Amino acid sequence: DIQMTQSPSSLPASLGERVTISCRASQGISNNLNWYQQKPDGTIKPLIYYTSNLQSGVPSRFSGSGSGTDYSLTISSLEPEDFAMYYCQQDASFPPTFGGGTKLELK
């Protein structure tokens, strides 16, 4: 299975701050990388698919980039509703695998 490593595991940040979450795959995944947000109530929301494509309704302050084994999610200016868990996920090969998550916390 492809291992996905996210960093940092915890990210304290302030409102309005720009933050970046990294995700590294154990082998190349050819941009088959998705990002999800999980709120404290457990609700999972897809944010980005195929590295850099925003899902419908996702604010433009979210962006994704990367290639090969290294990918990132950037939030340009944090809003109160952005404080949550974030997961990357590869679907280049079966089984799809997730990163361990990054908890974005209010500083």
Add this chain to the structure above:
Amino acid sequence: QVQLQQSGAELVKPGSSVKISCKASGYTFTSYDMHWIKQQPGNGLEWIGWIYPGNGNTKYNQKFNGKATLTADKSSSTAYMQLSSLTSEDSAVYFCAREDLKYWGQGVMVTVSS
């Protein structure tokens, strides 16, 4: 609008089985795979497998072979996952999600305890 409504929380005994459901609405149930994902407390997410309700074809993460059984009822647009021989390691929240992963259920907490 697309909705995936999962069944309620379960408290089950070790060694037993449990069957949880995911009722789909707002789209053609038989046209999309239904995926199942496990989330243990404090842990990340694991893919269990998926079922194509159109013909019942399934694909499992090898790790869950023999543990999870996926089925679907076209008449009620409901997907099911049965978990067998339950242990404490099966205590988790289980999500269903449509094939494109745009839509997720709210999750079902399964607690295995004597």
